[in-house]
Structures are given as structure tokens and as C-alpha cells.
Amino acid sequence: MAQVQTFLEQLYHEFKGITDGKLASYIPELARADPGWFGISIVTLDGRSFEVGDVAQKFTIQSISKVFVYGMALEDYGREKLLRKVGVEPTGDPFNSLIRLDEDSKRPDNPMVNAGAIATTGLITGSDPAERLNRMLSMFERYVGNEVFVDVSTFMSEKTTGHRNRAMAHLMLNFGMIEQPIEEALDLYFQQCAVLVTTHDLAVMAATLANQGVNPITGQRAVGSEHVRDILSVMYTCGMYNFAGEWAFRVGIPAKSGVSGGIMAVVPNQAGIAVFSPLLDGHGNSVRGLKVFEALSRFELGGFLRGHQLGL
Numbered sequence: 135m136a137q138v139q140t141f142l143e144q145l146y147h148e149f150k151g152i153t154d155g156k157l158a159s160y161i162p163e164l165a166r167a168d169p170g171w172f173g174i175s176i177v178t179l180d181g182r183s184f185e186v187g188d189v190a191q192k193f194t195i196q197s198i199s200k201v202f203v204y205g206m207a208l209e210d211y212g213r214e215k216l217l218r219k220v221g222v223e224p225t226g227d228p229f230n231s232l233i234r235l236d237e238d239s240k241r242p243d244n245p246m247v248n249a250g251a252i253a254t255t256g257l258i259t260g261s262d263p264a265e266r267l268n269r270m271l272s273m274f275e276r277y278v279g280n281e282v283f284v285d286v287s288t289f290m291s292e293k294t295t296g297h298r299n300r301a302m303a304h305l306m307l308n309f310g311m312i313e314q315p316i317e318e319a320l321d322l323y324f325q326q327c328a329v330l331v332t333t334h335d336l337a338v339m340a341a342t343l344a345n346q347g348v349n350p351i352t353g354q355r356a357v358g359s360e361h362v363r364d365i366l367s368v369m370y371t372c373g374m375y376n377f378a379g380e381w382a383f384r385v386g387i388p389a390k391s392g393v394s395g396g397i398m399a400v401v402p403n404q405a406g407i408a409v410f411s412p413l414l415d416g417h418g419n420s421v422r423g424l425k426v427f428e429a430l431s432r433f434e435l436g437g438f439l440r441g442h443q444l445g446l
């Protein structure tokens with residue numbers, strides 16, 4: 135629908151000039167991003183794309199990977215068994231918080247913050263690190279519909295500086311929440327975060343979740359439909375870290391952000407939406423990304439963001 139495309143173009147021009155926020159630099163490789171990058175993509179379940187800006191620019195998926203790896207763990211373990219290892223409770227704390235890891239907590243709070251994500255990744259099955267990585271890459275490929283690759287520079291950059299995540303893994307090991315070998319789990323976690331995607335890819339991945347787990351472009355199933363509800367629930371309650379409540383209030387659809395500047399959101403049964411712009415606010419969410427989603431939820435598309443028919 136021309137109206138949607140025109141609206142996206144308006145938003146792009148309106149927000150392109152915003153230079154608030156900062157590039158993530160605690161992973162040194164991320165500080166090399168161009169702060170001007172900005173792309174918006176909507177992919178509908180009948181395979182149409184509405185896009186503007188740098189939608190073909192590759193970047194590392196970072197925390198958005200947690201959504202898909204959680205889906206994989208649900209398939210590998212089943213809901214109840216996984217729930218005993220990783221909870222589904224929002225923390226209200228930053229994504230990299232260590233605060234709630236103590237003797238009394240039996241498991242990390244949820245799979246969308248780093249502690250829970252590292253524990254979830256440590257559960258992925260496979261006979262050795264290469265098999266686990268290959269299983270994970272195949273899973274991402276089903277969502278994207280193309281081959282995916284790990285950006286080795288970003289992987290190495292995080293592996294050699296990720297002391298906080300390493301500390302978290304050691305604490306969880308000490309409390310009996312995860313098992314050895316934790317270095318392998320951390321490597322796999324850093325690799326999943328360094329998977330390269332484009333804004334368009336992320337919108338297709340979100341559209342796959344909107345389509346009960348079937349990629350709307352390739353027709354291939356990426357995840358069992360019985361797991362999609364659980365994935366979307368944790369996205370909705372925990373996906374935007376300590377901004378999750380405000381996001382639910384302001385935008386109102388399941389979403390996940392990452393420190394490289396992506397935000398991916400799912401409109402069940404209708405579309406996937408992704409925005410990429412690397413300047414981040416204090417919560418680690420893309421500044422322009424938030425603006426775009428707030429505007430989308432106000433537009434007459436607002437109806438569709440809240441589950442009404444989009445009529446695209």
C-alpha cells in the first residue's frame with residue numbers, strides 16, 4: 135500500500151537528523167559503526183516489503199539473537215524442562231546486570247537478559263562446539279531464508295573483552311545454575327551475537343514469528359508453532375530490558391533490541407518490522423528506532439500494531 139511506504143519515508147526524513155545517543159563501545163568493534171546508518175523495513179505475511187534507508191547494510195544481530203536461541207532451546211528441551219533452568223520474569227534491570235544472581239536465585243530470571251541468554255545458549259544440544267554452532271546457524275538461516283555468517287572481528291572483539299559476561303557465567307556456575315564447560319557456552323553466545331543480518335533480514339525473521347514460525351518468503355518452517363507463543367511472551371515482557379514496561383505502554387507489541395542498534399518487532403498474523411540505527415539511549419535501545427516505533431503506533435497503523443487488521 136503506497137500509504138505505508140510514504141509514511142515510512144516521512145519517518146525516515148523526520149528522524150534522520152536526530153544525532154542523540156551513543157554508539158555502543160564496550161565491544162570495541164561496535165564503535166566502528168557509522169552513526170548515520172538508518173533503515174526501516176516492514177515485511178508482510180504475503181511477502182511484500184515496505185522499506186526505506188540502509189536496509190541492506192549488514193550489522194551484528196547482538197541481543198536480538200536471544201529470541202531465536204530461546205526458540206531453539208524450547209525445541210531442544212521442551213517448555214517445562216527449560217523453565218526450570220531459565221525463568222520468564224522481567225527484571226527491570228539493565229541487560230547486563232549481575233544484581234539478581236545470588237545464592238537464593240535458582241535460575242536466571244529470563245532468557246532476554248545476558249545471564250539468562252548465556253544459560254540458554256549453554257543448553258543448546260550438539261556433540262561438540264562445531265555441531266552446536268552449525269545447528270544454530272542453520273536455525274538462523276531458516277528464519278532469514280539465506281546463508282548467515284558470523285562476523286569474526288566482532289566475535290573476537292567481544293570474546294577478548296567480555297569480562298562481565300564471563301563473570302556472570304562464573305557466578306552462575308558457582309551457584310549451580312549452569313554447568314561446565316562455560317567457555318564453550320560463552321563462545322557460542324558471543325558467536326550468536328556476532329551473526330550478521332540486515333534490517334530486511336530482521337523484518338523477515340520477525341515476520342516468520344508473526345506467521346507462526348513459517349518464513350513467509352521461503353515457506354520453510356523455522357520453529358515449531360507450539361513455541362511461538364512462548365517466544366512472543368518473553369519478548370513482550372522482557373525484550374526491551376528495563377524499558378520493557380514503557381515499551382508495552384508506548385508501542386504495545388512484542389519486540390527485541392540489540393546494542394548494535396537493531397529493534398525487531400512482531401505484529402502477530404500480519405507483519406514483521408525492523409529498524410536499525412546504531413545510536414543508543416541509556417537503556418541500550420536505538421534512539422531513532424524507538425521514535426519510529428512510537429510513530430508507527432500513533433499512525434493509523436497504530437490499529438495494526440495493537441492487533442487490528444492492517445489492511446496492507
Ligand code: GLN
Pocket residue numbers: 196197198229230248292299324327391392393394418
Ligand atoms: N553481545 C552483547 C552482550 O552480551 C549483547 C547485548 C545486547 O545486545 N544488549 O553484551
